Every structure is written in structure tokens, then in C-alpha cells.
Amino acid sequence: MDDQRNLSVYYDGVLQTAALHLIDKHQAVEVQYPGPDKEGISKSFQIRCQDQDAIFEIILAIPYNFPDVFPTVFVPDPYFSRLYPIPHLDKRKVLCTFDAEVAHPNISNPHGILDEVIQKAFILLKKGKSGENSLDYLDEFESYWIQEANSEILSLLSISPETREIHLISFTHPNWSVTKLVADTRMEGETWLVQAGATVDPTRKKAFYLPLESIGLPPFPTKNGEFLKRLKTVSGDAVKPLLEFLNKDTRPSTIVFSMPYKDGHIIGAWEHANAQQYKTSHYKRKGKVQKGLKGFRRWKRNALLELQRDFRDLGVKKQLVTRVDKMRLFTRGGDGEISSSQRIGIIGCGSIGSHITKSLVDFGIDQLLLIDKEKLTFGNVARHLCGANDVGNYKVRSVHQKLASHFPHLEVTTYEYDVLRLLRDYESVLNRCDFSIVALGHFPTELRLNRLQKDGIINKPLLYVWVEPYLAGAHAVYVDPSYIGCLHCVFDEQHAFLKSVLAEPGLYSKREAGCQSTFVPYGIVEVKRFILDLTFFIEDIQYGKMKENVLFTWLGNLTLQKEKGRKIAGRWAVAENYSVRRFPLANFARCEECNSNVI
Known part of the structure; x- marks a missing residue:
């Protein structure tokens, strides 16, 4: 042994x-x-x-x-x-x-x-x-309900104390056995399903959301009459709205319920079947199918008599409800914190921009504006979020599709245009975002955006992001038009960056055969490491902690750069590997225009 x-x-x-x-x-x-x-x-x-x-x-x-x-x-x-x-x-x-x-x-x-x-x-x-x-039943409520459930429903519902009609959407998905989803609006549900790769059935059907105080302890009811009796006993306030919905809804009728548990809610569903049953006469032993209430025309409904008298023994189907709403997924799959509902623009969806977008979505951002005119090429694949199967597609579309298939709750607007052309036609487009991230790697365009900020055309903050060769360093400049400093302030008159990590970063750019084929070499692992640290800086922006314009500088593996014979600028000679610095733009020798604006 x-x-x-x-x-x-x-x-x-x-x-x-x-x-x-x-x-x-x-x-x-x-x-x-x-x-x-x-x-x-x-x-x-x-x-x-x-x-x-x-x-x-x-x-x-x-x-x-x-x-x-x-x-x-x-x-x-x-x-x-x-x-x-x-x-x-x-x-x-x-x-x-x-x-x-x-x-x-x-x-x-x-x-x-x-x-x-x-x-x-x-x-x-x-x-x-x-x-x-x-009381341990509550801890295991879902497992007991599942044992008696014979079908499953996905839910995008927001949990609230108000009863309401909701939308029951039928669909098919190549990888899922479940075929129903409930949502507060049909548009929300259909968008989520389509982005998840499902085919939506156009048939429209309502369901009912019923918040309960309790549904009691097992064994749970199995028939109409038992359900009505149980609700009257443990959640009496729910009976009237339930009956009102059943009076106008055609069977089968789906009821999604919630009840409080600890710091959250338990959720489940049941279905009332079509009001018909086989009845046998006690006298002549003959049977017939009863399809309506006694004393009523067949199309008339009286939910109380249906549940309590004529069809009290009709079985009720229990259904497992799987929550797929953002709150549930990010509480279970994250640290319980949900990012605020801000809209962020990403200008440039290349290797840096695509991974920043993925990081933002992981963080909980679900409203995005993506701008990039380029299509994905094989040369992009090694360090882009998207792969070879997306080559030939616009980068913004590929990034959107990849992220939405993972997080179907995303609300994404895409533009396959150069950002300056887009601003020429729709100059307020960036002002509809809380702030935007510029990851273009094209300095003239960045300077033009900086100019538009100064002129008041762009009145929301921009975060300009770029990397140095081999990820020796990376930088982000946060510019809010209401604070001192701009992108131009961190560059000299020859447009050389004042805080570069490599002594001569231009020496390390690579060029392939052909015109305009110069690129900055770096690996995807280092990109992800930089973006992880950058995300915490973005978090400060998002939560309003930035009270000044700032240069964020990330230092990579400086020891490795030295071993490879790449000269580090003197200002970083003794800096630690993988460290971060923040510099207020107000401390720089500001550009002429920013200086003239200081009183």
C-alpha cells in the first residue's frame, strides 16, 4: 500500500x-x-x-x-x-x-x-x-427542483419584487439541448441568442414572472390544485396576479418564479398544461375528453375554477431555470463585482486594441464602439485576438463576433472606417462614449485626434496607447479636455517621445520586402502582461479616480533587453522589470498651447 x-x-x-x-x-x-x-x-x-x-x-x-x-x-x-x-x-x-x-x-x-x-x-x-x-432544504432547493424537472429554460431576467409579463422565446442551437429562453424584452433575448449562435423561432409567446416569499419545503406540488393550495399557504400575495395572467394567456403557460435566499435569489419555473383531461363516467364506465370548464363555452377561461375545481388533478411540469444574465455570470464567474454600465470606444482593433477589448469585456464592460478600417491578414494572426479563420474579415467584425459568441449580452457598434473619415461625417460619434481608447500606432492620426480635443470637437477623454519594440516598454496617455496637458506635451519638437524605455526605439522596427511594410516586433505573451496592468489603470478612469491627465508607463523585461544588446534609456537604467509608473502631464514641459492656457 x-x-x-x-x-x-x-x-x-x-x-x-x-x-x-x-x-x-x-x-x-x-x-x-x-x-x-x-x-x-x-x-x-x-x-x-x-x-x-x-x-x-x-x-x-x-x-x-x-x-x-x-x-x-x-x-x-x-x-x-x-x-x-x-x-x-x-x-x-x-x-x-x-x-x-x-x-x-x-x-x-x-x-x-x-x-x-x-x-x-x-x-x-x-x-x-x-x-x-x-432549513437545509433551502441550501439544496435547486437540486430538489431539478430532480422533478423535465425541461430547462435559459433566463436573462432581472430579478425584482414586481410581477410582470415576460417574453418566452423558442430557438434551436447546434450545441444545446435547451430550446427556450425568457427575457424582459424580445429584442434583448433575440440579440443574445443570435450572438450565441442560435436560430430564433419567430413565434411570439408571453410568460409570467412571479416573485414569491416562499414555495415551501419538499415534496413540491405536482398538480394544479396542489400548486394553488401551496401558494395560498406560503405566498398568498402571488395568487391574484398569477390568476390574472392565466385568465388571459393561452395554455401551456410558463411561470418563472424567484424567492429570496441569503444575499440573492433562487429561481425556477413551472408550466400549466392545456386544460384538457380524460374523464371516466362512474355510471356507464364510458370516457370522454374534457376540454373546457363546466358551464362555460370552450374558449372562456376562469383560472381559479381551472386550478381549483375542473382541472385540479392536471399535472404541472417543473422546469429548471439556468440564469445566463450578466449579473449571474459575473457574480459566479468573477469576484462578485459588476463593472458600471459605461460605453467605451476602441479606435484600432489590431493586436493591442483587440486584446484591450477582450480585457474590458472580461472586466464586465458590455457596451462598446469598435472602429477600424483594416481587414485581418495572416500576418496579424500570431498576436491578434482572432485567428486564421477570420482572415479576410474586417477586424471590428471578427472581434465583435468572437467576443459576442463568448458573452452574448454585449452591445457592440462597429465601423469599418478610418476614424478620421468617420469623424468627418459624424463628428460627435466619440462623444457618445464615456471615453475612448486609441490603439492605432499612427502618430499623425493621434495628433489629429488630440487637435480635435483641443478644439472641443471631441469633448470626452481619450486614452492613447502604444508599445515599444520587443515590449521593452509600453505607454498610455490619458487626456481629459477639462484638465491640463495633452498628448503633444509628452513629445519634443521632433516628435520624439520624452519617456521612451529604449534609448533609440526606432532602430528596432522591422521591415519586410515592399513599401509601407514596417512593423514593431513584440510577442503576444508580453502584450497580455502589459494589458493586464493597463486594465487596472483603465479601471481608475472608469470609476472617476483620475483627477488629472496622466502618462502611464509600463516597463517590460529590461534585463532581457540588456542581454539582447538593446540599449535602455538612462532614465530607466536601474528600474525594475515589469514595473509601472504614472506621471502627471502637468509636470511636463508642456506644449506651447497648453502653456498658454495656464493662468
């Missing part, structure tokens, strides 16, 4: 000693495992757990990779039938003893793992029978 280099030998050795321990200490009897996932089980043992107050039997299933994972606890009949439903016991008769996401077995003590699992199982069964841990 000590030989852990051979997993087969190790696991077999642990299994043998585990079997002996269970037989000796717990009087276990080896049996065939009757539960799910049999292929992962090596041996299983029936064990009786008892004290003076209770007796239970469990089947402890030892997985092939024990002790690296916990054993499975199966509750056989007749004990399961007497106990279910209780917290932590599912319909498959499996009892959840330890959450593998937060608890980890002590692999150096396999026998202790077995004892702990058996003891925990007995405690959970005993508490479940007495009702002592009934």
Missing part, C-alpha cells in the same frame, strides 16, 4: 484494508451496488447504523480512486421510502455527506474517512427523520 507510484497497486491495497476495516469495525456485509454510476465503484458494503433512538441501513460504495475521493452513500428501501424527502437525500437514493468542493478527504487516513462518512450519514438521516435540519 506504500507503493504509490503504481496507482493500480496502491488503490487495490487501500481497497483491501478498507474492506477489512468495514467488516471488523462496522460489521459490514459486501453487496452489489444498486445505485447510479456503477462503473466507478470497486466494492460496496451494507452497514447498519443505530443507537437507542434510531436504526438505519446504508450501502457504502467505495470508488475506484478511494481515498482520493469520498465514498458514496446509498440509502436502500425500505429506509428510503420511509425517509424521502429529507435534506441531502436525492431521488436516486444517494445521500450527500460531504461537499467535495469544500471538503477534501485525508488521504493519509483512509479508515478515518470511512468512519467520518458513516457517522455523517447516520447524523443526516437521523436529523432528516426528526425534521431537525429542515
Whole structure:
């Protein structure tokens, strides 16, 4: 058993000693495992757990990779039938003893793992029978609801305390089994689906959102009458709006509900089926299909009589609701913080601009303006966000499609134009953004944008971004027209940058055969490292922390540059690798115009 280099030998050795321990200490009897996932089980043992107050039997299933994972606890009949439903016991008769996401077995003590699992199982069964841990149902509400659900719905809904009609959209997707989505507006839902690669069914159908105080404890209702009775008991205020919706909606009717839980909400859905059922006469034993309410014309509706009297025994379908809204995804998949709803422009969607855009979206920005006139070429692929399958497409379209397929909630406007041509025709286009990032790498255009800021044509902040060869350094100049300093302030009269990292950066530009084929060499790994640090600077801009115009300078691997024989400017001779500096533009020898504006 000590030989852990051979997993087969190790696991077999642990299994043998585990079997002996269970037989000796717990009087276990080896049996065939009757539960799910049999292929992962090596041996299983029936064990009786008892004290003076209770007796239970469990089947402890030892997985092939024990002790690296916990054993499975199966509750056989007749004990399961007497106990279910209780917290932590599912319909498959499996009892959840330890959450593998937060608890980890002590692999150096396999026998202790077995004892702990058996003891925990007995405690959970005993508490479940007495009702002592009934509040645990809320912790596992979704798993219990899922066990009884026979379909799934995606949701973009905003959770709120108001009842309202919502849109139920049918669709197909090549990779998904789910075919329904609910959204507050049809446009929002259809946009999300199309960007995710789905085909939308044009049929229009409404559903109903119903915030509940509670839906009670399992077992959950299964029929019309049971649902109505449960709602009257635990969420009485919801009954009237539910009936009002059902009175005007054609069946089947989908009800999406939420209820508060801890700091958030639990969400689920159910469906009321078409009001028809087969009825058998008690006298002549003849049957017929009842399609309407007694005493009413067939097209008339009275939801109260439908649920409470004529169709009270009609089954209600439970549905799993999977939230795909931005709030849910970024709370679960991030740190719980959602970026503010700002609109950011990206001018230039090349290697730098495309990765900045991806970083912004990862950060939670979902409203973007993308401007770039170029199409993607094979020469771009090595360090661009998009790949060879996008070659020949406009960069802005490829970036949009790639990001929207990952984050379908994005709202993106694209322009396949030179930014100056766009501003000539629509001079206010950048003023519709909270600020814009300029990643063109074309100094004359950047100077022209700087001029437009000075002239008041562009009245929103711009962040000019560029990199030096081999990513020895990278820079960003934040210019808000209301503060002192501009892009021109950090360049001398010969347009040489005043804080360059390389002593002569122009020496390291590369040129391929052909006119206008000069490029700046750098690798994508260093780009991503720079943009990660730049994102925190952008975060300060976004949250209004920038109270002056600033030069942001990022220093790359200076040691490597020196080893490669590239001369570092004296000002950075002793600087640390991968460090960041911020310089107020007011401290520079300002350009003539900025100086003249200082009182």
C-alpha cells in the first residue's frame, strides 16, 4: 500500500484494508451496488447504523480512486421510502455527506474517512427523520427542483419584487439541448441568442414572472390544485396576479418564479398544461375528453375554477431555470463585482486594441464602439485576438463576433472606417462614449485626434496607447479636455517621445520586402502582461479616480533587453522589470498651447 507510484497497486491495497476495516469495525456485509454510476465503484458494503433512538441501513460504495475521493452513500428501501424527502437525500437514493468542493478527504487516513462518512450519514438521516435540519432544504432547493424537472429554460431576467409579463422565446442551437429562453424584452433575448449562435423561432409567446416569499419545503406540488393550495399557504400575495395572467394567456403557460435566499435569489419555473383531461363516467364506465370548464363555452377561461375545481388533478411540469444574465455570470464567474454600465470606444482593433477589448469585456464592460478600417491578414494572426479563420474579415467584425459568441449580452457598434473619415461625417460619434481608447500606432492620426480635443470637437477623454519594440516598454496617455496637458506635451519638437524605455526605439522596427511594410516586433505573451496592468489603470478612469491627465508607463523585461544588446534609456537604467509608473502631464514641459492656457 506504500507503493504509490503504481496507482493500480496502491488503490487495490487501500481497497483491501478498507474492506477489512468495514467488516471488523462496522460489521459490514459486501453487496452489489444498486445505485447510479456503477462503473466507478470497486466494492460496496451494507452497514447498519443505530443507537437507542434510531436504526438505519446504508450501502457504502467505495470508488475506484478511494481515498482520493469520498465514498458514496446509498440509502436502500425500505429506509428510503420511509425517509424521502429529507435534506441531502436525492431521488436516486444517494445521500450527500460531504461537499467535495469544500471538503477534501485525508488521504493519509483512509479508515478515518470511512468512519467520518458513516457517522455523517447516520447524523443526516437521523436529523432528516426528526425534521431537525429542515432549513437545509433551502441550501439544496435547486437540486430538489431539478430532480422533478423535465425541461430547462435559459433566463436573462432581472430579478425584482414586481410581477410582470415576460417574453418566452423558442430557438434551436447546434450545441444545446435547451430550446427556450425568457427575457424582459424580445429584442434583448433575440440579440443574445443570435450572438450565441442560435436560430430564433419567430413565434411570439408571453410568460409570467412571479416573485414569491416562499414555495415551501419538499415534496413540491405536482398538480394544479396542489400548486394553488401551496401558494395560498406560503405566498398568498402571488395568487391574484398569477390568476390574472392565466385568465388571459393561452395554455401551456410558463411561470418563472424567484424567492429570496441569503444575499440573492433562487429561481425556477413551472408550466400549466392545456386544460384538457380524460374523464371516466362512474355510471356507464364510458370516457370522454374534457376540454373546457363546466358551464362555460370552450374558449372562456376562469383560472381559479381551472386550478381549483375542473382541472385540479392536471399535472404541472417543473422546469429548471439556468440564469445566463450578466449579473449571474459575473457574480459566479468573477469576484462578485459588476463593472458600471459605461460605453467605451476602441479606435484600432489590431493586436493591442483587440486584446484591450477582450480585457474590458472580461472586466464586465458590455457596451462598446469598435472602429477600424483594416481587414485581418495572416500576418496579424500570431498576436491578434482572432485567428486564421477570420482572415479576410474586417477586424471590428471578427472581434465583435468572437467576443459576442463568448458573452452574448454585449452591445457592440462597429465601423469599418478610418476614424478620421468617420469623424468627418459624424463628428460627435466619440462623444457618445464615456471615453475612448486609441490603439492605432499612427502618430499623425493621434495628433489629429488630440487637435480635435483641443478644439472641443471631441469633448470626452481619450486614452492613447502604444508599445515599444520587443515590449521593452509600453505607454498610455490619458487626456481629459477639462484638465491640463495633452498628448503633444509628452513629445519634443521632433516628435520624439520624452519617456521612451529604449534609448533609440526606432532602430528596432522591422521591415519586410515592399513599401509601407514596417512593423514593431513584440510577442503576444508580453502584450497580455502589459494589458493586464493597463486594465487596472483603465479601471481608475472608469470609476472617476483620475483627477488629472496622466502618462502611464509600463516597463517590460529590461534585463532581457540588456542581454539582447538593446540599449535602455538612462532614465530607466536601474528600474525594475515589469514595473509601472504614472506621471502627471502637468509636470511636463508642456506644449506651447497648453502653456498658454495656464493662468
